[in-house]
Amino acid sequence: MTMKPGPKFSAAVLWTLMIMGFALVPVLMSSSYQLNLASHVLVWGLFAVAFNMLWGVTGMLSFGQALYYGLGAYFVGLMVEYLGSAWYLPAIGIGMLAVAATSFLLGLLVIRVGGVYFTMLTLAFGQLAWQITFKWYDFTGGDDGIQGITAPGFLQNPIAYYYFLLVLVMLSMWILKRMAYSPFGLMLRCVRQNPERVRFLGRRVRRNQLRVYIVSSLFAGLAGSLMAGIDNSIHTDMFFWTTSGEVILMSVLGGLNQFFGPFVGAIAMIIIEDIVGAWTEYWSLIIGSLIMGMVILFPKGLVGELYHLKLRMMQPKAGRSE
Amino acid sequence: MNAMLELESVHKSFGGLHVTQNVSFAVMPGEISAIIGPNGAGKTTLFNQITGHLQPNSGRILLKGQDVVGQSPQKIVAQGIGRAFQIASLFPDETVLDNVKVACLSKLDQTRRFWRPVQAFRQATDRAYSILEDLGLEKQADRLAFELAHGDQKLLDIGIALVLEPQLLLLDEPTAGMSPEERQRTRELIKKLWKAYELTLVFIEHDMDMVFGIAEKVRVLQLGALLAEGTPDEIRNNKEVVTAYLGEA
């Protein structure tokens, strides 16, 4: 699994295509619902890609990223609720600062352990955060969530908000992509593959793990705060372990070893969930079997499989075993 | 002229088992020397203590006159020790070039750069290529490390170690598991590198052609203790060594 950026040209094409594709949604859509769907795709896509910096790239399987997703959302939600929608945009910034601080402090605790213990510790903190938000009814609205979160001024127009969202998400993805292919990104992948060796290059493994933990959490937080403006309401679900689970599923489904894998995974997940959900009450059976099939048939994830299929078609020799 | 590396009665034991028993010797700058001994003689354990992966129970390990006992591998590396491992320790999913390059970037302290793509770091790239050329791996630069032949992986491992411009380089069985031709090539290569990089080189080896072919000094370990030390000829004619080791080798 490599993460080599393609030639400039191809990368440029990729970005223009993707941005155009999403930019055209408001023009081509036949109903604002499709806009809503596309917005959900963008937010989850960003969340999943950010998460994959942690797992696919650095090999740290966190089961608690929902903590930061929820934190971002609730900063926006609560500040708008208590201080008025003028605070919407500042709240996004302040929320990210808070996320940075939290992820730094918790990071110091959680990165001390590896493997499944890291996973469990992150899960524990995530659930703790959920339980607190849930219990602190007077302040957070508990299980009722927060409603009427409206962005200020022209952003109240759903289409305007959609483009605002699109710009921020694409910008973040671009930043993450640069990181993934920068020396920092290379170092992270090395940390995953052979931490001992990294130490022997005179580099600190923990330090790098902490950095990527903060980065990933930061963008998870951004995704959350953007979500708040889409449905104008947020809910404690955003902190719940199932939310952390969702991004794991998306990443595996799309492919961990391609930068855009999780993004595609998010698209697939949301589309499947929506179509099947609308079609039958037995969605959980259908979706379960569907994903189960994909996991067993496409071990490299949707994008990964496409990539290797292409490879095999291009030069038969290149068929590698993994 | 004072030693590059000096061990003073280094002792290490796991429970009742003494894996290193008061080993003392000095490695002079620019010297190329071999450590030999039967399996389980504690050769690799000794390396691990020198590079800080293990702590000796007693004794001192002086690197350029500085005691390094108790320091972390990172620290010790920073003071000029390089090491290649018995089983090549690489980044299997990265390209050969990137394997070396990540080392170059570490050396240049550029691993925190998160904006410009790896390609953009010319200095590191050039350095990496020159090293790959010295190793004769340049043609394979774009293959993934895990795709390389066993021998080439070990070379790559050495390459990574070389990037950090060590004065002292420790090689753990550089030719283990190689075909005769590969060994031939590796032997030449190591000698070349030793000259080209003005290294002080210590290697563990079972292949006697290599030991007696290029080492200026040979040290024999047995059951964790230093059995003998001397020029290849002295060792060849050393009764104990012959009976203890070479005889049955």
Add this chain to the structure above:
Amino acid sequence: MRNKRLLMCLVIAILAFIVVPFCVNAEDKTIKIGAMYPMTGRAGLYGKDSVAAAEMAIDEINGKGGVAGYKIDATFTDSKVKPAYAVRVAKRYITEDEVDFLFGVVSSGVGLAVTEISQQYKTIFIGTDHASTRLTVDNFQPYYFRVSNNTFQSMTAGALYLKELAETKPWKKIAFIGPDYAYGHSQWDEIRYNLDRFGVPYEVVGEYWPKIYAPDYTSYITSILRDKPDVLISGFWGGDTVAFIKQAQAYGLFEKTLYFHPDAGGNYELMSAMGAELPDGLVLGARHYNNWPDTELNRNFVQEFKKRTGRFPTYAAEGAYAGIYAIAHAVEVVGNPDDTEALVKALEGLKIKLPEDPEGFTSYIRPETHQITQVMAIGTTMPNEDFPPAKKMLGNWKVYKAEDLDPPAEYIEMKRKK
């Protein structure tokens, strides 16, 4: 890089999927209803019953040729009890399927999220089964109507019951146990508010907040036994009631204290789940009973439901049934399902005879809260095998007049100011 270009094709393809308009086959002369109910997991029971009852009502109405020349056509989607997802479904209903009414919802959290959408898109939302008073008070909005009781009404009835009880069987110490989320908390606040309002003296000796869906209550039970309350007010919901009663029974809690559960305790699913195990003498209330009131309408409703589904309905069914009839009445008055503002006017103060109305009373929707106002009864468990598998049902009813149960104006004022 090739994989990227391939990947893009995929992205485009899927985007295309989103963008290609789902074909909306808008046959005219239909009243389109977009319903959301949980159909899986813990709350699935209520969802499934609501769906069955709603379909039953629709068949009855369409069987009689529909209303004002319109046939009713409802779509049901599993809300998954996930607000974010429910919001997505609601938006699809409104903008894709162009429904005239949003309908349903069991969880108040989901309800609050959906009422937001209903307000944005000016689409009427008929709430059939979520009790949080906030929807009709704090977060009130003109396009929301609720056709089932809210907690405030059951808690008022509860307070009145306790008031009368004090005369026959003096009590003083009360303890509360309820799920640790909005539903539980508002019940506790509202019962105390009403006890104070009616000047009933009481002393709180314990307050317990287990997680909702917590499987284990023994520690709570033993603590309650320590507190020795005369009355244990319970705010449990759904299956939690079953688990609590089974575990409390083993500790003989019900011999020592009166179990009082006015909002969801009298639900039929409790009786059917526990059969003969259910202790006698528990004082329970619910939003609809299969054996009260003993009116033509209620008997038919219950028997019809049994015919359709092979089981007796839970309280949730009646809410959905009422919801469909409320819509039908409103459309009848207005003459079409498209003039939303007129429909709102029609629904405000709508009078409608429902299965849970005793002789001589007709439920009506209160204009200022858009909350249905109904008679409430509270009963006591006793042997009764008419509704198998239940072996116990409620009896010796205490009935409370609808007018007395609504939140007083000052309460609404206070809440809305916040």
Add this chain to the structure above:
Amino acid sequence: MDFSFFITQAISGLTMATLLFLVASGLTLIFGVGNVFNFAHGSFYMVGAYFGYQLVAIWELNFWIALVLAGLGAGLVGMLAESLFLRRIYGRVNEGGFQILLTYCLILIIDDLVKLIWGTEYKSLPRPDGFSGAVTFGDIYLPSYNLLIIAIGVVVVVASWWILTRTRPGKIARAAAVDREMVDTLGVNVPLTMTLVFGIATALGGMAGALAAPLRTVTPGAGIEVIIDSLIVVVLGGMGNFWGAWLGAILVGEVNAFAVAFVPKWASLFSFLVMVIVLIFKPEGLFSPRQVRKV
């Protein structure tokens, strides 16, 4: 606080702890021995409960026979799932993630199957004959079924410890945990061993479900509620360590019991707090799994 209340509360905590442990025991087994993160373990607990209901309430079997059969049934389902699906992803890169994804799919599938077979109504079981009453010492009042559960918990922990440490199959199983290939070379059929271990683990889960049915509500989605708590217990105790899981469960149970008694408002926070605190100071759990892993 008077003594008799202390005892009553402690024992009520113990009851909760034991049920927690009985669910967690299967999880810790499959964790420590199979190296599998079975997210669907709760679903097998639920399946067991429904089997119990089917056997006792519908087919009117004796409770104890039903208990065993329910366990076996859940075990069979588990083995089926393992050999059909999980087996295909062993040894993949990022196996952990695939395990989560696959077992998560199992949760979805099993939930709907249960719904299709038994519907969504709540079910429940009466307590078995002879255990519906209570034992009293002075003013200490103890339901006999709760005491029975506690006893069963002790039996399970001792038995599984004995099997894992004192018998050859147990040792093989534990070896498989450390290194599947290594055991392969010993001429042991690793795939079969894994399937069996998975079967036993899910059987334990199913038995716990059937055993809990007389005290709880048998309902769709019942699996989700137990899984997180039993995860906590497994992690607290050190994965794969039965004694650890048992003591972890008791810790959680008792902390919860006395939190309920003295700070009821915040009781629901404690189980997570305990986990966080323990993991901060002892990241690998109270009992590092190594002792168990050692063969």
